[in-house]
Amino acid sequence: MKSIFSHRLIYLVSLQLLSILNSCSSDKSNETKVVLKDEFKQKAEMKNQEMEALLHAACLYCHKTQDIPGEKELAPKMQVVIDLYKAQYPNREDFVKAVTEFTVNPQANNTLMQSAIDTYKLMPNSGIVKQDAEDIANYLFDYKFQ
Numbered sequence: 001m002k003s004i005f006s007h008r009l010i011y012l013v014s015l016q017l018l019s020i021l022n023s024c025s026s027d028k029s030n031e032t033k034v035v036l037k038d039e040f041k042q043k044a045e046m047k048n049q050e051m052e053a054l055l056h057a058a059c060l061y062c063h064k065t066q067d068i069p070g071e072k073e074l075a076p077k078m079q080v081v082i083d084l085y086k087a088q089y090p091n092r093e094d095f096v097k098a099v100t101e102f103t104v105n106p107q108a109n110n111t112l113m114q115s116a117i118d119t120y121k122l123m124p125n126s127g128i129v130k131q132d133a134e135d136i137a138n139y140l141f142d143y144k145f146q
Contacts, residue, residue: 051139058128058136065145075123076116079145084112092141099137104130 062075089095102110106123 051135054132055136055139058126058132062123073120075120076113077145078140081113082140082143082145086141088112092138095141096134096137099140100130100133103128103133103137 059078063078063081064071064073064075065078067073085095085099089098098112102123103126106125108114108117108122111117111122
């Protein structure tokens with residue numbers, strides 16, 4: 001819930017910044033617009049980099065994004081997992097809840113991918129904390145691996 005709150009807060013702050021930027025009209029205000037817009041972009045980029053690092057550390061060791069010659073596949077590809085969960089839970093809140101619950105406490109009776117358990121075994125409990133799992137799930141909801 002904290003993660004959803006923080007995303008809403010970021011959204012509301014972003015709207016406020018955009019409102020301020022749009023209300024400026026003088027040349028000096030135009031300079032302020034550019035500075036604020038650049039600062040906002042930099043903060044968004046830093047957040048994306050943090051999420052990429054967390055995603056790689058927590059998920060992508062096993063859930064690869066592409067085939068790697070000579071490397072054994074340990075789990076279903078990440079995009080396959082995302083697509084399956086999004087098909088079952090198209091609403092962000094439901095998607096985040098389902099992915100978080102399974103990630104924090106993987107159980108065979110709580111999976112959407114029984115065939116993956118048959119092929120790879122049940123995902124081990126990684127010890128990931130709920131907040132990190134929620135942040136990752138929120139990030140994955142909008143992410144599309146190439």
